[in-house]
Amino acid sequence: MPEITIEELKKHLDEVNLIDVREIEEFDQGHIEQARNIPLSTLEYQLDAFDPAKTYHVICRSGKRSARAGDILEQRGIKTVNVTGGMLAWEETVE
Numbered sequence: 136m137p138e139i140t141i142e143e144l145k146k147h148l149d150e151v152n153l154i155d156v157r158e159i160e161e162f163d164q165g166h167i168e169q170a171r172n173i174p175l176s177t178l179e180y181q182l183d184a185f186d187p188a189k190t191y192h193v194i195c196r197s198g199k200r201s202a203r204a205g206d207i208l209e210q211r212g213i214k215t216v217n218v219t220g221g222m223l224a225w226e227e228t229v230e
Contacts, residue, residue: 136202136205136206136209136215136216136217137215137216137217138216138217138218138219139192139216139217139218139219140218140219140220140224141218141219141220141224141225141227141228142228144192144194144218145228148167148169149169151169151190151191151192151216152171152189152190152191152192153167153169153170153171153191153192153193153194153218154170154171154172154173154191154192154193154194154204155167155170155171155172155173155194155195155222156173156174156175156178156193156194156195156200156201156204157172157174157175157195157196157200157222158174158175158176159172159174161196162174165222165226166222167194167222167225170194175195175200175203175204178204178207178208179207182208182211182213185208185211185213187212187213187214189214190214190215190216191208191213191214191215191216192215192216192217192218193205193208193215193216193217193218194218194221194222194225195221195222196221196222196223197220197221197222197223198217198218198219198220198221201217201218201221202217205217
Protein backbone atom coordinates (compact mmCIF):
# COMPACT_ATOMS: atom_id res chain seq x y z
CA MET A 136 0.00 0.00 0.00
CA PRO A 137 1.36 3.43 -0.88
CA GLU A 138 2.09 5.90 1.91
CA ILE A 139 2.02 9.68 2.16
CA THR A 140 3.44 12.05 4.75
CA ILE A 141 1.45 14.72 6.55
CA GLU A 142 3.30 17.37 4.55
CA GLU A 143 2.28 15.73 1.27
CA LEU A 144 -1.30 15.31 2.51
CA LYS A 145 -1.55 19.00 3.35
CA LYS A 146 -0.62 19.92 -0.22
CA HIS A 147 -3.48 17.85 -1.62
CA LEU A 148 -6.00 17.90 1.25
CA ASP A 149 -8.89 19.26 -0.79
CA GLU A 150 -8.34 16.64 -3.49
CA VAL A 151 -8.36 13.44 -1.41
CA ASN A 152 -10.98 11.23 0.21
CA LEU A 153 -9.71 11.23 3.79
CA ILE A 154 -10.95 8.54 6.18
CA ASP A 155 -10.10 8.77 9.90
CA VAL A 156 -10.27 5.27 11.42
CA ARG A 157 -9.91 6.32 15.05
CA GLU A 158 -12.78 5.63 17.43
CA ILE A 159 -15.60 8.21 17.62
CA GLU A 160 -14.39 9.59 20.95
CA GLU A 161 -10.89 10.20 19.56
CA PHE A 162 -12.29 11.79 16.41
CA ASP A 163 -14.53 14.08 18.48
CA GLN A 164 -11.50 15.31 20.45
CA GLY A 165 -9.98 16.69 17.27
CA HIS A 166 -9.74 15.81 13.62
CA ILE A 167 -8.89 17.16 10.19
CA GLU A 168 -11.92 19.07 8.91
CA GLN A 169 -12.06 17.20 5.59
CA ALA A 170 -11.92 13.76 7.26
CA ARG A 171 -14.81 11.35 7.48
CA ASN A 172 -14.85 9.11 10.56
CA ILE A 173 -15.21 5.38 9.99
CA PRO A 174 -13.70 3.64 13.04
CA LEU A 175 -11.52 0.60 12.38
CA SER A 176 -13.75 -1.37 14.79
CA THR A 177 -16.73 -0.89 12.44
CA LEU A 178 -14.92 -0.74 9.10
CA GLU A 179 -15.91 -4.20 7.90
CA TYR A 180 -19.59 -3.34 8.46
CA GLN A 181 -19.32 -0.14 6.41
CA LEU A 182 -17.59 -1.37 3.27
CA ASP A 183 -20.53 -0.23 1.16
CA ALA A 184 -19.51 3.36 2.00
CA PHE A 185 -16.47 2.96 -0.26
CA ASP A 186 -16.46 3.40 -4.03
CA PRO A 187 -13.95 0.99 -5.62
CA ALA A 188 -13.37 3.56 -8.40
CA LYS A 189 -11.87 6.02 -5.87
CA THR A 190 -8.71 6.09 -3.79
CA TYR A 191 -8.97 6.70 -0.04
CA HIS A 192 -6.33 8.23 2.21
CA VAL A 193 -6.52 6.61 5.63
CA ILE A 194 -5.37 8.26 8.87
CA CYS A 195 -5.40 7.34 12.57
CA ARG A 196 -3.44 8.45 15.64
CA SER A 197 0.01 7.23 14.58
CA GLY A 198 -0.35 5.21 11.39
CA LYS A 199 -0.77 1.65 12.70
CA ARG A 200 -4.57 1.38 12.65
CA SER A 201 -4.72 3.14 9.31
CA ALA A 202 -2.29 0.57 7.88
CA ARG A 203 -4.55 -2.24 9.16
CA ALA A 204 -7.61 -0.47 7.72
CA GLY A 205 -5.82 -0.08 4.39
CA ASP A 206 -5.05 -3.80 4.32
CA ILE A 207 -8.73 -4.62 4.95
CA LEU A 208 -9.87 -2.23 2.22
CA GLU A 209 -7.28 -3.34 -0.31
CA GLN A 210 -8.25 -7.00 0.22
CA ARG A 211 -11.69 -5.94 -1.00
CA GLY A 212 -10.39 -4.10 -4.04
CA ILE A 213 -10.48 -0.58 -2.59
CA LYS A 214 -7.40 1.53 -3.31
CA THR A 215 -5.87 3.17 -0.24
CA VAL A 216 -2.96 5.36 0.79
CA ASN A 217 -1.73 5.27 4.39
CA VAL A 218 -0.99 8.63 6.04
CA THR A 219 2.21 7.99 7.96
CA GLY A 220 2.60 9.58 11.36
CA GLY A 221 -1.16 10.08 11.67
CA MET A 222 -2.75 12.73 13.82
CA LEU A 223 0.34 12.92 16.03
CA ALA A 224 2.31 14.22 13.05
CA TRP A 225 -0.59 16.48 12.02
CA GLU A 226 -0.71 18.09 15.47
CA GLU A 227 3.05 18.76 15.34
CA THR A 228 2.61 20.76 12.13
CA VAL A 229 -0.39 22.74 13.43
CA GLU A 230 1.19 23.98 16.65
